[in-house]
Every structure is written in structure tokens, then in C-alpha cells.
Amino acid sequence: MIRRIWQSAMIRLAHSPGMTRFMQGSRAGSLLSRKYVAGKNPEEAIETASDLLSVQGIRSSLFYLGEYVDSQELVDLNIKNKLAIAEALGTTDFDIHVSVDPTQIGHSVDPSKVPENAHRSATTIKQLTGNRSGVNCMMIDMEDDSVVDATIRLHDQLKQEGFPVALTLQAYLKRTTTDLQRQIEAGSKVRLVKGAFVGESDIAYTNQPDIKANYYRLVEQMLSERSKEAGFYPVIATHDDKIHRFVIDKAAEAGWQQGEYEFEMLLGVRTDVAKSLAESGERVRVYVPFGRDWWPYAVRRIGENPRNALLLTRSLFS
Ligand code: FDA
Helix, strand or coil: CHHHHHHHHHHHHHCCHHHHHHHHHCCCCHHHHHHHCCCCCHHHHHHHHHHHHHHHCCEEEEEECCCCCCCHHHHHHHHHHHHHHHHHHHCCCCCCEEEECHHHHCCCCCHHHHHHHHHHHHHHHHHHHCCCCCCCEEEECCCCHHHHHHHHHHHHHHHHCCCCEEEEEECCECCHHHHHHHHHHCCCEEEEECCCCCCCCCCECCCHHHHHHHHHHHHHHHCCHHHHHCCCEEEEECCCHHHHHHHHHHHHHCCCCCCCCEEEEECCCCHHHHHHHHHCCCCEEEEEEECCCCHHHHHHHHHCCHHHHHHHHHHHHC
């Protein structure tokens, strides 16, 4: 209950234009941005990705910040940065792995333009990928429940057209069992998260034990025999080490080799856990956000754990 209230409050702060201007325009919060964000430009993000890979063997998914944008100018800027980051990754040995939110590329401005905008990033990634090895794709993030249908349609259309895409699904939504099964049958790549949003009880699990229990059920679905046969690629995106252990055991039981699935975590969260997974031979990726528009993203991370209240207070007064 406390967590739900805390999370809802932080989501409201994430959507507050006044707070966003204040935090991003002053030194307040620099502690937060340093913890969760890899700097302001693609060069700094690539440097972080390079350190993660060379020091810890951890791969990255790069994400240019700027969600829920409501002007064409910002949509254009987001697309320009998505393309720049894909091209910059293309000059390295890293995976060309770029995360994209539908509201970054126009969902709130003109939803009919989103497929065209998504095509631009997906085409660049496809061209750059060529024959290179690794996991190269445009990973589509999932936002609040009003965008879920459109996001899945976008993913499915791009996949059908042969673009390298992957989709994020959320365990807090009751519909995910059905959505996931469809993606398994299609041999997709799916990143499973608990969900950084809250929903009403008719469509969503509203407390942590229920969300977690659903996450376990969905993991079993992802690591089923059918899923392996269909060429599905499971991405387990959580910082919950009990789930990591469950996945490792289930995967071994069902005959999945390390590298046929992966774990993904967020930059700045439980880095020790990511490191030890990588050291044990698991494929691990870290979501590396960068850009000037860091506040809505960082405050949602704060909302994921009431214990982060102290970090928020320190960042405001440091
Ligand atoms: P959970 O909250 O159960 O915590 C597990 C452990 O990790 C606890 O010990 C906890 O304290 C610690 N922990 C977790 N988050 C922390 C934090 N911020 N600070 C400190 N400790 C923390 N959501 C979404 O709706 N759409 C999306 O597209 C994505 N994309 C995405 C990509 C990746 C790679 C990840 C890892 C997560 C997302 N998310 C997301 C966010 C996700 O839905 C969820 O809100 C967070 O991952 C938190 O839930 P966990 O399952 O990690 O752990």
C-alpha cells in the first residue's frame, strides 16, 4: 500500500512540467541524474556502454531520454538522436540495441505518424546490423495502459516487415498472459518487466505480491518447451535476485543454454547483482539512458522503492 502511494506520487512528479523545469534547469538533482543517467550526449552514453562491456562483460541498450513529448519539434529531435545513437553504435563492436518509447516518436502528437517514425529508426538499425553477431534490435518500451494496443500493433507490423524489433510487456497487466503467448507463437523477442505504472484492478494487479506472482507465471510461460521450439527470445528485466535464481533453475531444467535468454537491468540499480550474474556466465544487458530530459525517468526510478526517499531528499539539497 505504502509503495503504491509512493509510486503514484512519483509518477505525478514525473509528469509535472514545473518540477521538470526546476530539476533539469538547476544543480538540484545532479546526484540523481549521475546515478541513473549516462550523461547528456551519445558520446557519454557510448563511454558508459564501453566501460560496462570491457570491465564487466555487460551489454547495453541505449535510450535517448524524452518521453510523452507533445510537440513535433521534440519528436524530430528524439528521432534524430535515436538515429545518431544507432549510427554511433554501428562504428563499435557493441550490439546495436536501441530502446524507443512510442510517445517519444509521436504517439501524443500524431499517432498516425508513429509507424513511419519507427520505420526510420528500424531501417537504420537493420542496415547497420548487416551480418554482425550479437543481439541487434530496436527494443520498444511499454508505457501506460492507454498505449499498449498501439505499441503491440507497431511491434507486430515492424516484425512482419522483417525489421529487427523486440517488445516490452508488463507483468502488472492482466492481459499480458495472452499478449505474451501470441509473441511466443510468433518467435519474438520479449522483455518482461513488472511495470512502472499503476492501473485499476479490472485490468491490473495492484499490489506487489500479485504482480510478482504473475511475473513468475509469465517467466514459466517464456521458458516453456513451446517457447524454445518457436525460437522465442526471453529477456528477463528485473532487479529481483530471487526471480533471477528462479529463471536460471527453470532455464536449465527446460534445456535453455546461457545466452539463449538474457537478463536486463537499469543503469545505477543493483549494479552488484548485474555484475555477479555476468560473472556466472549469464548474458546481461544494462539499459543506459542519456540526454537532457532526465527528470521524468529518474523520478520513476525513485518511485520503485520507498527507500529511495532519502536519495531524493539528498539530491534536492546537495
Ligand atoms: P522490485 O521493485 O521488485 O525490486 C527488486 C529489488 O531491486 C529490491 O531489492 C528493490 O529494492 C531493488 N530495486 C528495484 N528498483 C530499484 C530502484 N529504482 N532503486 C533501488 N533499488 C531498486 N517499466 C515499464 O513499465 N515499461 C518499460 O518499458 C520498462 N522498461 C524497463 C527496462 C528494464 C531493462 C528494466 C530493468 C525495467 C524496466 N521497466 C519498465 C521498469 C520495471 O517495470 C520496474 O518498475 C522496475 O524494474 C522495478 O521492478 P523490479 O522488478 O526491478 O524489482
